Amino acid sequence: MAGKHPYVSAPGGLVKVISHFRKSFPSAVTAATLKKLGYAPKNESYVLNVLRFLALIDDEGKCTAAARDAFSQHEDPAFQKKFDAIAKKAYSSLFDLHGDGAWSLDQSALITFFRQSDQTTAIVGQRQANTFQLLAAFAGHADIPEIRGRKAADKKGSASAKTTKKTRRKAAAATSKNNDQGASGSASDSTSSNVGLTVRIEINLPADGDQKTYDRIFKSLRENLLND
16 A cells, blocks of 8 residues: 555554444544544544545545454454455565565564655654554454553552552651650650759847857758758
8 A cells, every 4th residue: 555654643542443443433533523422632643644544434534345344243253354355455565575474573673664665763663563553453463552541540540649648648747746756755855954953041140149059959950951
């Protein structure tokens, strides 16, 4: 087929589209169709290019006879056989060069082929190779990648974020509590070590007292205050 080999930036949209079309292939496929299905958001044109390249839809987006024949096959082996023939015809230059061995070419060899054929950049060549390998999986030559639902992934990410926030709050609370306890303990220790007690006692001795009177006063002080 003339023209550059198509590609998608990620496999999810194309996997969902082909899987859905095996159940029900619309009579016409446009960007609006893919948007309504919720597949390949903002990448609808890339998926449409792949479908046109495989001759599953015509330039107006109408389902072709080849598409109806292949996608009406209920059993996987029957569908894979039809899809194998469709992909071979679309990638005729690749199969002319490598024969059936093209199905098992490694990514490096595929990138080399697509870059040389279309004069593309390394990243585009890699995406072209990935897209061919994805189509090879639908033709029964590899395992179809499992695509997780976006909502499930978002939900998991949201739950993980909530757990992280909760853990951070607990850690912050524990740190604050420890700091408060440390400050309180430090203040208490400081107070305990710095507080002292001083008692001053004034004694007014009688001016007319004799020695015996003075002796009795100091004796009383020793007995009642100094020896406690």
